[in-house]
Structures are given as C-alpha cells and as structure tokens.
Amino acid sequence: MKPFSREEMARKAAHDIPEGWCVNLGIGIPTLVANHVPPEREVIFQSENGVIGMGPAPAEGEEDPWLINAGKQPITLVKGASFVGHADSFAMIRGGHIDLCVLGAFEVAENGDLANWATSVNDTAPAVGGAMDLAAGARRLWVLMEHTTKDGRPKLVERCSYPLTGLACVTRVYTNLAVLDVVPGQGFVVREMAPGVDFDMLQAKSGAKLHRPS
Amino acid sequence: MKPFSREEMARKAAHDIPEGWCVNLGIGIPTLVANHVPPEREVIFQSENGVIGMGPAPAEGEEDPWLINAGKQPITLVKGASFVGHADSFAMIRGGHIDLCVLGAFEVAENGDLANWATSVNDTAPAVGGAMDLAAGARRLWVLMEHTTKDGRPKLVERCSYPLTGLACVTRVYTNLAVLDVVPGQGFVVREMAPGVDFDMLQAKSGAKLHRPS
Amino acid sequence: MINKIVRSIAEALEGVRDGSVVLIGGFGSVGQPDALIEGLIEQGAKDLVCVLNNAGVGRVGVAKLMELGRVRKIVCSFPRSSDPVVFETLYREGKIELELVPQGTLAERIRAAGAGIPAFFTATAVGTPLAQGKEAREFNGRQYVMETALRGDVALIEGWEADRWGNLTYRGSGANFNPVMATAADLVVAQVQHIRELGELHPHMIGTPGVYVDRVVQVDRGAPWV
Amino acid sequence: MINKIVRSIAEALEGVRDGSVVLIGGFGSVGQPDALIEGLIEQGAKDLVCVLNNAGVGRVGVAKLMELGRVRKIVCSFPRSSDPVVFETLYREGKIELELVPQGTLAERIRAAGAGIPAFFTATAVGTPLAQGKEAREFNGRQYVMETALRGDVALIEGWEADRWGNLTYRGSGANFNPVMATAADLVVAQVQHIRELGELHPHMIGTPGVYVDRVVQVDRGAPWV
Numbered sequence: 001m002k003p004f005s006r007e008e009m010a011r012k013a014a015h016d017i018p019e020g021w022c023v024n025l026g027i028g029i030p031t032l033v034a035n036h037v038p039p040e041r042e043v044i045f046q047s048e049n050g051v052i053g054m055g056p057a058p059a060e061g062e063e064d065p066w067l068i069n070a071g072k073q074p075i076t077l078v079k080g081a082s083f084v085g086h087a088d089s090f091a092m093i094r095g096g097h098i099d100l101c102v103l104g105a106f107e108v109a110e111n112g113d114l115a116n117w118a119t120s121v122n123d124t125a126p127a128v129g130g131a132m133d134l135a136a137g138a139r140r141l142w143v144l145m146e147h148t149t150k151d152g153r154p155k156l157v158e159r160c161s162y163p164l165t166g167l168a169c170v171t172r173v174y175t176n177l178a179v180l181d182v183v184p185g186q187g188f189v190v191r192e193m194a195p196g197v198d199f200d201m202l203q204a205k206s207g208a209k210l211h212r213p214s
Numbered sequence: 215m216k217p218f219s220r221e222e223m224a225r226k227a228a229h230d231i232p233e234g235w236c237v238n239l240g241i242g243i244p245t246l247v248a249n250h251v252p253p254e255r256e257v258i259f260q261s262e263n264g265v266i267g268m269g270p271a272p273a274e275g276e277e278d279p280w281l282i283n284a285g286k287q288p289i290t291l292v293k294g295a296s297f298v299g300h301a302d303s304f305a306m307i308r309g310g311h312i313d314l315c316v317l318g319a320f321e322v323a324e325n326g327d328l329a330n331w332a333t334s335v336n337d338t339a340p341a342v343g344g345a346m347d348l349a350a351g352a353r354r355l356w357v358l359m360e361h362t363t364k365d366g367r368p369k370l371v372e373r374c375s376y377p378l379t380g381l382a383c384v385t386r387v388y389t390n391l392a393v394l395d396v397v398p399g400q401g402f403v404v405r406e407m408a409p410g411v412d413f414d415m416l417q418a419k420s421g422a423k424l425h426r427p428s
Numbered sequence: 429m430i431n432k433i434v435r436s437i438a439e440a441l442e443g444v445r446d447g448s449v450v451l452i453g454g455f456g457s458v459g460q461p462d463a464l465i466e467g468l469i470e471q472g473a474k475d476l477v478c479v480l481n482n483a484g485v486g487r488v489g490v491a492k493l494m495e496l497g498r499v500r501k502i503v504c505s506f507p508r509s510s511d512p513v514v515f516e517t518l519y520r521e522g523k524i525e526l527e528l529v530p531q532g533t534l535a536e537r538i539r540a541a542g543a544g545i546p547a548f549f550t551a552t553a554v555g556t557p558l559a560q561g562k563e564a565r566e567f568n569g570r571q572y573v574m575e576t577a578l579r580g581d582v583a584l585i586e587g588w589e590a591d592r593w594g595n596l597t598y599r600g601s602g603a604n605f606n607p608v609m610a611t612a613a614d615l616v617v618a619q620v621q622h623i624r625e626l627g628e629l630h631p632h633m634i635g636t637p638g639v640y641v642d643r644v645v646q647v648d649r650g651a652p653w654v
Numbered sequence: 655m656i657n658k659i660v661r662s663i664a665e666a667l668e669g670v671r672d673g674s675v676v677l678i679g680g681f682g683s684v685g686q687p688d689a690l691i692e693g694l695i696e697q698g699a700k701d702l703v704c705v706l707n708n709a710g711v712g713r714v715g716v717a718k719l720m721e722l723g724r725v726r727k728i729v730c731s732f733p734r735s736s737d738p739v740v741f742e743t744l745y746r747e748g749k750i751e752l753e754l755v756p757q758g759t760l761a762e763r764i765r766a767a768g769a770g771i772p773a774f775f776t777a778t779a780v781g782t783p784l785a786q787g788k789e790a791r792e793f794n795g796r797q798y799v800m801e802t803a804l805r806g807d808v809a810l811i812e813g814w815e816a817d818r819w820g821n822l823t824y825r826g827s828g829a830n831f832n833p834v835m836a837t838a839a840d841l842v843v844a845q846v847q848h849i850r851e852l853g854e855l856h857p858h859m860i861g862t863p864g865v866y867v868d869r870v871v872q873v874d875r876g877a878p879w880v
Contacts, residue, residue: 261601262531262532263455263456263458263601263604264601264603264604265601278600279457279458280458280599280600280601280602281458281600281601282455282456282457282458282601286455286456286457297598297600297601297603298603299598299603299604299605299606299607299608299635300455300531300535300603300604300605300608301535301536301538301539301607301608303535304531304532304535304536305536307532308532308536308550308551308552327555332557338516338519338520339483339507339508339512339515339516339519339526340507340528341505341506341507341508341528342505342506342528342529342530342531342558343505343506343530343531344505344530344531344532345530346530346532346533346552346553346556346558347530347531347532347533347552349552350550350551350552350553350554351532351551351552377556377557378555378556378557379556380554380555380556381554381555
C-alpha cells in the first residue's frame with residue numbers, strides 16, 4: 001500500500017478545479033492546493049479577510065506586512081486582485097459566490113455533514129472562524145484529510161459524533177487512501193484509490209458504507 | 215401680514231443647522247437650504263444615490279454628466295466628498311447616520327406623523343422614492359412647506375388624512391407663516407411667526423392645537 | 429484564460445428567457461445600461477419583471493420595452509419621471525403590475541439576495557400602506573416589518589472600466605444600484621465604456637469584483653458618455 | 655471647520671466608560687488599532703465587552719487588557735492564536751465569558767447594527783451547536799436561524815490615511831472588520847498612519863466616509879508599519 005502524500009492529495013484536488021472558479025482554501029493542508037494548479041489555468045483564490053486574487057507566498061524578505069490571508073500568513077496578489085471588507089467578503093461567501101471551498105475535517109458523514117471545528121462540546125475555548133459560513137455558503141465543499149485518525153478510527157462516518165460545522169455540505173473527499181464523492185441519497189462513492197489499496201481494505205477503514213461508481 | 219418667502223424659509227432652516235451635521239435635502243424647496251448655509255460653516259450634504267459631500271450646482275456648461283443628486287440635477291463635489299453605492303447609502307440613512315433630513319410635506323400631524331408621498335391611496339402610479347427610508351432613519355426630520363394648501367386647508371393637522379410616510383418622525387416645521395417644533399407629548403410649539411402674523415391668526419390656519427413656548 | 433468580455437450586445441444577452449426577473453442598474457441616466465436595455469428590446473424576451481428605481485422616461489429604453497408589451501411587472505421606488513407617459517398609461521389601463529418598494533428597502537432586499545439573507549427586519553414603511561400585509565415585529569421597543577430577498581435571473585448594469593476578469597470600476601455617482609445588483613442575479617451582464625488590461629485597475633478602485641460578473645461588453649457610447 | 659483629528663491617544667479615548675461594548679477592528683495584526691488598545695489599557699475602563707475576531711496573542715494588547723481583569727466578555731469567532739495563553743487560562747478558570755460567533759455572522763450582525771436592521775436570517779450555523787436556542791425558520795425550503803444586530807458603544811479601528819473630516823482609506827488587506835465596525839458604534843475612534851489635507855483622498859478610494867468617524871489620531875507606528 002502506497003498512500004497519497006499530502007502534496008499528492010493537494011495535487012489531485014488542484015487538478016479537479018476548472019479554470020475560472022473562485023476558490024477559498026481553508027488553513028492547513030488545503031492551503032497546499034494553490035501550489036498545484038497548473039500555471040496556465042486561471043483560478044481565483046479568495047480569502048475571508050477580503051482578498052480576491054491571492055498569488056503564491058512571497059519570497060523571504062519580500063513580505064508586505066499589509067497583506068495576509070485568513071491563516072495570517074503573508075501573501076502576494078495576482079493581476080486582477082481586489083479588496084473588500086469583512087462584511088462584503090462574507091456576503092460573497094454566504095451569498096453563494098464562491099465556487100468551491102476546500103477544508104480539513106475531523107469527520108465527514110455519508111449525507112455530507114461536516115464536523116471540523118470542535119472535537120467535543122466541552123472544548124476549552126472552541127474556535128470556529130469562518131468555517132460555518134463557508135460550509136453554508138460555498139457552492140461546493142471539498143474536504144482534504146487523512147482517511148483515519150492517528151489511532152486508526154475512521155473519519156468517514158454514518159453520522160458525525162463531533163459538533164457539526166454544517167449540514168449536507170461536503171461534496172467530495174480527498175484522503176490519503178482515496179478520492180470519494182458524496183452523492184445525495186447514496187453516500188460515499190469511491191472515485192479513485194491509492195496504489196495498493198483495494199475496495200475492501202478501504203471499506204474496513206471507513207465508518208460508513210462505501211459504494212463503487214455505477 | 216408678510217409671509218416668509220421660500221428663500222426665507224430655506225434661510226431659516228439653513229441657519230439652524232450646526233457645523234458638522236450630515237444633511238439630506240429632499241427634492242423641491244428643501245434643495246434651497248444648501249444655498250443659505252453660511253460659507254464658513256461646514257455642513258456635509260448627502261444624496262441618496264451615494265454622494266457624500268455635494269457642493270453647489272455647477273455653472274452652466276460645466277456639468278459633469280456622471281454627477282447628479284437624488285433629484286437628478288447636476289451637482290458638484292466639495293473637498294472631502296466620497297461615493298458609495300445604493301446599498302451602502304441607504305445603510306447610512308437607515309442606520310441613523312444622517313443628522314438631519316429636510317423634506318416637503320402634504321401634512322404633518324401633531325404627533326410628528328408625516329404624509330408626503332401620496333395624496334390618496336388610489337393615486338395613479340404612486341411614487342415613494344427614499345422618503346420612507348429617510349423618515350424612519352434620519353436622526354431629525356424637518357419639514358419645509360406652505361402653512362396651508364392652495365385652497366386654504368391646514369397642513370398642520372391632528373391626524374394625517376393622507377397615506378403616511380413615517381410615524382412620529384417630524385421634529386420641526388418651517389412654513390411661510392411660522393417655525394414650529396413638534397414636541398413629543400405636547401404637539402406643535404410655535405417658535406417664530408412671520409411679520410404681522412399673530413398666534414390666533416396662526417391657530418385659525420392650523421388643524422391642530424398650537425402651543426406657545428413655555 | 430478567464431475572459432468575460434464578449435464582442436456584441438447580442439452575445440451579452442444570449443439566453444435571456446421569457447418571464448425573467450431583470451435587475452436594471454442606474455439612477456437617473458447615470459450608470460444606466462442603455463445599450464443593454466436596447467439590446468434586450470432587440471433580443472425579444474417578454475413577460476419580464478423589471479426591477480429598477482424608476483419606470484422609464486419618454487418612449488425609449490425601459491419605457492419602450494413596456495410600450496412593446498414585454499414587461500409584466502415593474503418593481504421600483506419611483507415610477508415617475510420628467511416624462512412617465514408610457515408607464516402611467518399602461519398602469520391606468522391595468523396592463524402592467526406595480527410593486528412599489530421604498531428605495532432603501534429595494535436596495536437592501538437586493539443586497540440580502542446577494543448575501544444569502546432570505547429576510548430581514550426594517551423600520552422603513554412601518555405604519556404606512558407599504559407595510560400592509562407584511563409581518564411586523566418589535567425589537568427593543570420599536571416596530572419593524574419583515575422584508576424578503578429580491579433576486580434576479582438577470583442583472584444589466586453599467587460600469588466605467590472593466591478587465592477580462594469582469595472587475596468593474598464606477599465613475600462619479602455611477603455606482604448607485606449597479607454594485608448591489610451585480611451580487612444578486614444568475615446572469616450578470618455589464619456594459620462599460622473602457623476595457624483595461626488585467627492588472628491596470630487599482631485593487632482598491634474595483635467597485636465590483638469580477639467574481640460577480642458573467643459577461644462584459646464595451647460600448648462606444650454609454651449615457652452619459654465622456 | 656470640521657476637525658476630527660485629536661492630538662493624543664488619551665484625548666481620542668476620552669469618555670470611554672466602564673461596561674462599554676468595544677468593537678475592535680483588525681484581522682491578525684493587519685488593521686489592528688494597537689495604539690488605541692494600548693491607550694485603552696492606560697485609560698482604565700473596565701468590565702468591558704470586547705468584540706473582535708480573535709482573543710489576543712501573547713500578553714500584549716487585548717490579551718494584556720484581559721490579563722488585567724478588565725474584560726468581562728469576549729465576542730469573537732476564533733479565540734485561538736499562535737499564543738492564546740491569557741484567554742485560555744481565564745476561560746478555563748471561568749473568569750471570562752465567551753460568545754462564539756461564526757466570522758461571517760459576526761461581520762453581518764455588526765453591519766446590521768450599522769444599517770438599522772435589528773435582525774436577519776442566515777443559513778450559517780444551522781444544525782450546529784451555535785444555532786441552539788436561536789429562532790429557526792424555513793424560507794423556500796431551506797432552514798435559517800435568526801441573528802440579531804450587534805452594536806458597540808465604542809469602535810476602535812485602524813485606517814491608513816485620514817483627513818480632518820474623518821474620511822479613511824485602507825491599505826492592502828487592512829480593511830477587514832474596520833469599515834463595518836465604523837458604522838456600528840456610538841463613538842468611533844480611528845488610528846491612522848497618515849493625515850492628508852481635505853481633498854487629497856480620492857473620492858473612490860475612501861473606504862469609510864467621515865460621517866461614520868468621530869475621532870482620528872495619527873500614530874507614528876502602527877502595526878504593521880510601513
């Protein structure tokens with residue numbers, strides 16, 4: 001078995017983004033997606049703090065202290081970039097103007113429910129950021145995550161056990177073992193498996209029934 | 215009896231506007247108010263179509279076709295002017311950020327109710343524009359109008375007979391015969407009368423009880 | 429390469445269907461997408477609901493569209509103008525519906541549609557005939573009415589400059605209803621006077637990010653044209 | 655002559671009372687009014703409710719204000735940071751209240767307060783613990799929750815440039831929560847890096863019209879300072 005690396009997961013997601021989409025990338029692994037979009041393909045990266053048209057990270061020493069993304073990392077702008085304030089940025093997100101959001105997750109349920117902000121309702125200082133707004137507002141939501149937790153528990157589940165971020169919002173999942181679509185009324189449909197992974201092995205590592213593509 | 219002219223009514227209102235207020239002037243007579251603010255006193259004139267900081271009308275031949283006010287007349291800008299779109303302009307109006315709005319009226323009631331948009335509920339093609347937003351949103355609303363209709367009926371009334379623009383919103387009225395405050399719980403209080411007008415004469419031309427200043 | 433610039437008004441309006449709700453920007457003649465309105469007259473779609481501030485002047489533009497019997501309903505704040513003859517006639521004869529909306533409520537209902545807000549409360553129109561039939565509610569001792577989002581199938585707007593991403597700038601008081609309408613329709617078409625290279629528009633001067641715009645058409649003469 | 659420029663941070667914060675709801679702009683360190691926050695620490699007001707996106711980093715700024723026991727409650731979307739030690743400690747000990755609000759709902763609730771909207775509906779947080787206890791309602795087959803306006807007594811914001819009318823420009827991603835917070839407090843105080851003559855700021859570059867701003871103070875070093 002040769003699981004996908006994080007870079008490979010990011011590359012697969014990037015490959016699936018068509019030209020012209022406006023995309024919001026969550027902090028963490030999803031940020032890697034931007035690095036793998038083919039240079040000739042124009043994709044517009046939006047950041048919750050009001051940047052539309054983010055470019056690659058600046059070279060060291062060339063950071064502009066007035067330019068950061070939602071993860072508070074320094075960024076650059078591409079030609080065609082523009083700025084808005086938070087009210088307008090989230091009006092854009094919540095009004096359905098973001099073609100795709102890519103987030104990490106603790107759990108994804110077979111009906112598309114997402115849990116990615118708190119591991120228990122008694123969390124010390126729970127933090128949600130813009131995740132719930134993106135889950136409710138983006139036209140599509142893809143998740144990039146490991147297939148199981150560090151101690152081997154499945155993260156694809158029948159029903160989320162952690163507090164929800166949003167209902168029936170995830171449309172695709174990229175894990176280190178597979179790429180799966182979340183199909184309404186059906187559930188997880190396997191689109192691709194990592195080298196050496198077979199369906200039964202994947203099913204064994206998943207907490208919900210998987211389906212072969214029809 | 216020497217009634218106030220329209221220019222005198224406008225001058226009186228202008229005189230009562232303190233420096234620094236942000237003021238919206240309705241179309242018609244209220245527009246005259248801008249001409250009478252003392253030049254050393256800075257007042258910011260806002261227009262519903264997103265202009266903050268209107269100046270005097272342009273000289274003939276020097277109109278900028280991209281610069282108009284809510285009455286669709288050409289305008290100029292003063293130093294410090296800015297622009298917003300309609301959503302932000304009315305957020306400013308409805309959010310209580312306009313210190314004063316000056317409007318014309320068909321009727322003003324002693325509780326401050328305003329009727330200024332339709333003379334009957336069966337009007338052909340009723341038109342309201344931004345009047346209801348200004349009535350509900352401006353911090354103060356002053357009315358400039360003739361004291362009676364052309365056929366002598368009072369326009370200061372106990373209760374408006376025409377469809378309302380807003381509830382309990384008018385705080386002062388400038389007519390050709392007098393200046394009156396609308397005092398909550400009391401009603402019309404006479405502040406000033408035109409030369410040769412006395413209280414009884416004014417009362418006879420009014421449809422609601424007038425009060426002398428205490 | 430993203431390129432939202434189309435070569436003709438006809439191309440810009442391709443696919444506008446009968447029965448569409450059409451948001452039309454502009455306030456007075458400023459920022460009014462005259463060429464697109466003329467194009468819509470040519471294009472032929474009928475049974476339209478037009479959402480705009482006024483109801484047309486004289487016998488051109490939206491007034492002409494109405495006179496041709498192509499407009500079922502007007503949603504506006506001020507169906508009067510220096511010459512409102514077409515609308516007034518149709519209205520008196522019962523041949524056109526009017527939904528009269530306070531100007532600020534009109535702008536906010538469109539913003540709500542663009543921002544994913546199905547309904548909100550406002551004090552505007554409370555106690556007036558325009559609040560009749562609307563849900564009322566008290567918050568902190570003041571009365572409000574509930575207003576719902578107003579969305580278009582199509583928005584026709586005018587900008588000053590555009591680039592191939594559809595980023596738009598506005599000039600003078602030319603923004604008015606244009607930026608908010610750009611957020612609230614399935615198909616957003618902008619006419620502009622100038623096309624600029626990508627990167628030429630200052631990021632802070634862009635009044636409508638291209639994300640909101642589907643098609644841009646350059647016209648030699650807008651109104652007013654400078 | 656209108657002149658909103660004051661000469662000192664102390665003057666800028668005069669009259670801030672105990673128990674105030676304080677909106678604090680910025681996202682990360684960008685557009686964060688550091689000098690005004692330091693000034694608030696000096697000024698002494700306590701029992702504060704602070705509304706901002708994060709809950710402070712390290713032991714400076716808002717974290718210091720909290721450590722001094724001057725903050726009763728934080729309303730924010732993300733009370734984590736690279737170093738959230740002060741907030742985490744106080745929260746664990748039950749010495750500070752937290753109202754966790756999704757970032758977009760936070761921005762929209764503040765906008766609502768500034769736009770005269772007491773309440774609105776949103777799909778954000780539906781089905782999650784953050785919707786518990788909130789009024790729910792269906793529109794066009796989708797579930798929404800009602801959120802209410804969030805207003806401040808004071809707003810502390812950072813701009814890039816200002817003129818004596820209080821007009822503000824923003825730089826880069828420095829707008830973020832600043833323009834919306836400027837609309838929603840009784841006393842709006844802005845720190846800026848540059849004072850310009852009236853008329854020097856381009857009308858279309860002004861991100862916050864001076865109408866919203868009460869006091870402006872120029873600081874030699876903001877953070878980040880360029």
